[in-house]
Amino acid sequence: MEAYLPLLAVIIDRLVGDPRSSLHPVVMIGNLIAFFERKLLKLQHSSLLKNVTGGVLVVLVLGITYGTSWWIMNLLGMIHPWAQFIGGAILLSFTIAPDSLAKAGNEIHRYLVTGDLKQAQYKVGWIVGRDTDQLDVAEVTRATVETIAENIVDGIISPLFYFMIGGVPLAFLYRAVNTLDSMVGYKNDKYRDFGMCSARVDDVFNYIPARVTGILLVLSAILLRLNVYGTITAIWRDAAKHPSPNSGFAEAGVAGALGIRLGGLNYYGGVASQRAYMGTATTVLGPIHIKQTIQMMYVSTMLFTIGITIFLFMGR
Structure with a gap:
């Protein structure tokens, strides 16, 4: 049944969406990060000590997140296989965000x-x-398109990729990695040293999914009859120009497919x-x-979901 879990998770996300609640697992991960940040980050510390305590933050948050999700999935399995399947699909749906991205984009479009x-x-x-x-x-459009494109990796492909490798616990571990980066992975005076480990771990975790996303966007351009040559050309030529080693693949792919130019003065x-x-x-x-x-986001999501479903089914 595990092979069909990603498909059910995507369906749940589409039908139910991402509930706004203090009990949402990602909100709870954010609260955990904030708690340890208050304990570990001391502005008077040296750069080296901030690097060390930032690494401790990563280890603590990832360990607790993985351990908790592993325990929940095993508990559900002891109750009943169907409880583990349905509960796992609900939990996995919390790690992906296609519905949230679509709602935000559609609202701005309206x-x-x-x-x-x-x-x-x-x-x-x-x-x-x-x-x-x-x-x-034009600039509101650019900001919206860039954010949706970038989050195809962070909010969809990466968590599903890590589910394919290590199930729901690894998908949650990835979500913790990404949340750490979004909360402390900044290059400002406060977080430059303390958040360096979080930012680097996020770069590593997104490396393969970002490049898979580039391929998915090419396939999406084919299915949607967009500019396939432009998609390939933009990814090949422009992806490495992005300050992030990963975000450029999605942004360049979308830009090339739609015949638009992203980036510029912010x-x-x-x-x-x-x-x-x-x-x-x-x-x-x-x-x-x-x-x-x-x-393009939805087509990429479905292509990858179907792909990992087949992969998991064949690997049974």
């Missing part, structure tokens, strides 16, 4: 097409870290930051590209 730019700026500010109050329609707290360009602009960025990115 505000853009109805002319409510202010509300679109406000909503896109929920999913990106850059300043959004001065963005025009502002963070009023400070300008130039991001390398991805793709070649053959059309002006507009709300339709949000919809097309969501379509």
Whole structure:
């Protein structure tokens, strides 16, 4: 039955979505990280000591997350195989986020097409870290497309990839890795040293899934009759330009498929930051590209889900 668990998890995510609750496992992982951060991070510590305590944070959070999810899955298995199957699918659905990404993108798209730019700026500010109050329609679109594209890796392919290798516990371990990076993996004065281990572990864990995502986006472009040559060219030419060793594969792939250019000038707290360009602009960025990115996300999700289902079924 385990072979069908990813498919059921994707269906649950699509039907139920991602409930907002303090009891959500990812929220609980975030609370665990915050607790240990308060205990371990002392700003007066040396850079070396911050590196060490940051490594301790990673070990503690990953160990507790993996151990807890392993214990829950074994407990469910002792109750009944069906309890383990259904419970495992529900737990796995917490580690993926296609429905959340689609809802966020569709909401911003709706505000853009109805002319409510202010509300679109406000909503896109929920999913990106850059300043959004001065963005025009094209820039709101770019921010939304970049975020959805990047999260195809972090929010879908990576957790499913690690489920394929090590079941629900390893999928949760990956989710803890990604949550650590999103909370402390910043290159600012506070987290540069303390969060270095978290950021590097996240880079390692996403290395293979990011490149698998590039392949999935090429296949998605074929199925959706988008620019396949542009997808391949943009990934080959532009992916390495991204400051992240992994995010460029998804962003460049989407940009090439849609004939748009991502990257450019962003502002963070009023400070300008130039991001390398991805793709070649053959059309002006507009709300339709949000919809097309969501379509590519869903096709990539289903292709990978079907692929790992077949892989697991054949490996029985």
